[in-house]
Amino acid sequence: EAGVVQSPRYKIIEKKQPVAFWCNPISGHNTLYWYLQNLGQGPELLIRYENEEAVDDSQLPKDRFSAERLKGVDSTLKIQPAELGDSAVYLCASSSGGPSYNEQFFGPGTRLTVL
């Protein structure tokens, strides 16, 4: 079974440019997460989707960040415009949902460098 797929793996852009990251979760997983991991720190949740609905986006900087999961499957995270401080790894994770605890499976991440 394929894991969580993210692309691109690496992205280098100049500040003020837009950038987008794509995530395809494990097949059948209804819940999708975007986490931000700064260098030397643990990941922090940006947004969580249950199917196509964003149910937890309290930590998403909505002035420059946006996300969508239109058909409840794959998702895109966008930054416009990017700032130097956005340089980090953006991790996508998915889980299957349901009444008992469901493990979050992580993708390899997209490493963003803003120059």
Place this chain on the structure above:
Amino acid sequence: AQSVTQLGSHVSVSEGALVLLRCNYSSSVPPYLFWYVQYPNQGLQLLLKYTTGATLVKGINGFEAEFKKSETSFHLTKPSAHMSDAAEYFCAVTETSGSRLTFGEGTQLTVNP
């Protein structure tokens, strides 16, 4: 609010020695607790988790952790370190199944030959 503290951002052990990585948490309700491992340029892989039941949890690669409610701890151990264990380890907590994980800042484990 939930939080996690990992004591020691860097831990160094000799190959074959005991590995002990410390994690303390705070939670207003009975927590779900996790340890993840991250190798360079890779995502996080689940080592083990505590949800309910037995407080000593065994995971992959010979790791185990014990949930101690009275100490609000979930320390990770492995009896004998292997060179391949060198990686970054993250402790995480959540209060609700499927909701956000709150991670500690990580512990970088170095294994010396």
